[in-house]
Amino acid sequence: MSDHTQKIISPVDGSVYAERPIARDAEIDAAVSSARAALPEWRAVPIKKRADYMLAFLDALVAMNDEITVELAWQMGRPVRYGGERRAAEERVRAMAAMAEEALKPYVPPETPGFRRYIAREPLGIVLVIAPWNYPYLTALNTIVPGLLAGNAIILKHAVQTLLVGERIDQAFRRAGLPKGLFHNLVMSHEQTEALIRSGRIDHVNFTGSVAGGRAIERATAGTFASLGLELGGKDPAYVRADAKLDHAIENLVDGTFYNSGQCCCGVERIYVDAGVYDDFVAGFADLTRKYVVGNPLDQATTLGPMARSSFADTVREQIAEARRKGATALINMKVDGDRPGSPYLAPEVLVNVDHQMEVMREESFGPVVGIMKVRDDEEAITLMNDSPYGLTASIWTQDMERAAEIGARIETGTVFMNRCDYLDPHLTWTGVKDTGRGTTLSKYGFDALTQPKSFHLRAV
Structure with a gap:
């Protein structure tokens, strides 16, 4: 330049x-x-x-x-x-x-x-x-x-x-x-x-x-x-409780994770799911993710365009590789034209068997990748959601509004969502905590x- x-x-x-x-x-x-x-x-x-x-x-x-x-x-x-x-x-x-x-x-x-x-x-x-x-x-x-x-x-x-x-x-x-x-x-x-x-x-x-x-x-x-x-920065978490309406949670969390190729300040970057619904949630989430069409953004058929720069895509590739070295399993493994090191074109990926020793669960990804972790109960979910240097938004997926408010009060974040994510309501303040x-x-x-x-x-x- x-x-x-x-x-x-x-x-x-x-x-x-x-x-x-x-x-x-x-x-x-x-x-x-x-x-x-x-x-x-x-x-x-x-x-x-x-x-x-x-x-x-x-x-x-x-x-x-x-x-x-x-x-x-x-x-x-x-x-x-x-x-x-x-x-x-x-x-x-x-x-x-x-x-x-x-x-x-x-x-x-x-x-x-x-x-x-x-x-x-x-x-x-x-x-x-x-x-x-x-x-x-x-x-x-x-x-x-x-x-x-x-x-x-x-x-x-x-x-x-x-x-x-x-x-x-x-x-x-x-x-x-x-x-x-x-x-x-x-x-x-x-x-x-x-x-x-x-x-x-x-x-x-x-x-x-x-x-x-x-x-x-x-x-x-x-x-x-x-x-x-x-x-x-942000590393926005979602928590899917056992009483969540699962199809609604899957549809909205897939969109909240991958819209704009994951390049959203309030995009979902890590998901914690109650053990009782974990298998069904992961299966549905992966199935819907496989329906993305990665390609030229000028094509009306494309639903996931390139990342803004190849260096951003390479950062996500490195996070995925590091997680896999530490035992994570990649569920999608989608083959798309141009998806290689040094290219901004990057397929969406869903990782399971993840933990907080992996960068993908701790550091901002800002790309089309998400880690999904199984949790025992609300207490474990709250602890993991707060185990981050960032706090912009957090979403809770449940049919119990009172419990969502109680959990939300304990999450270190600027905005608490229930049954939605990745959205700014102009009548509510937009703010963050921590870094x-x-x-x-x-x-x-x-x-x-x-x-x-x-x-x-x-x-x-």
Whole structure:
């Protein structure tokens, strides 16, 4: 890669799909100055009017969806049959626009005669969004939309693998007529990004990516007093209890494991199954997994495309090989064209006879592989689910809602699901614990993360 450009190497065929010049330092400086200058006028715009801009932006983005779907296949390998990220983007943007006024209204404490007291929520200022490639629209919009609704300006630095996403978002805001200066899409190097954070000109940083990347971001913010939102690694567990509706659990957990070739922040990476239903669950899970069609994501018949990069696929291959050396059994062993070391094309795999001495049960895989373990009871399942440095989501498959809530209260995670997985509800907060990160997006609490409380204590004399 040239020092002056960034290239998208397509996982479809290894070609250079697009190449863009890296921003000059003067361009970055001008973008920050423009964003700062736009803030006072934007703060004066009523929230309802800001929401109208967001809905017009959404309409513009949706109008491009056919092209976006093909671009995503070329950039990161998701099959075109899934139609991009349109449906979830619509749900989230509409939900955040609808809840903004209520979420951002002042808090008024109990009345005291002769006083007017309230806490207003003021924008932080300039928000830097550093977005990942795996769900390149959704992860960016999680902060961009509430950030603008709350009165901030946004600078987006998108992942190299999905550079065109930033351009599409910029186009949609232009078509929506968003006032000048409030949104900037910048192609920056890691060094430029860190320098911008260290400059003290950024008020909040939202980063989705690796644990190592999160530590680098945190180091860069040191001393600037910028606030921080980090969503980092994950190793999300599922627990199938003896009373689970088995066909429902199998269907949803196979999809939750392998959708997007397993490249989901909240994808299922390890499954614990009650001994009483273990054999039936494993048999059904393996049978359904064998129905995946691995191939070119531009083909409507393909249900599992390539991973975004060959190095990611090789990491999963190494985890599978290590697990097998330690005694794991691979159930699928599917032969597909192109599945070899150094290729992003990777068949789905299900491993049994696994334990927590194996990387595949401890370290993030972020690919189409899952380990399934037999457990005696709830206590063993809880212990194993918590035996991880990460905590984003966990799912419990049962027909006992009270018991699911009791188990969920003991799991170290940001979100507890019952009888579903791999989904973000925009009315619930999206957060992680342990090495998965800090901060929150979505829900009314997502607005809290993008604003500063300001107290008013007014006395009549």
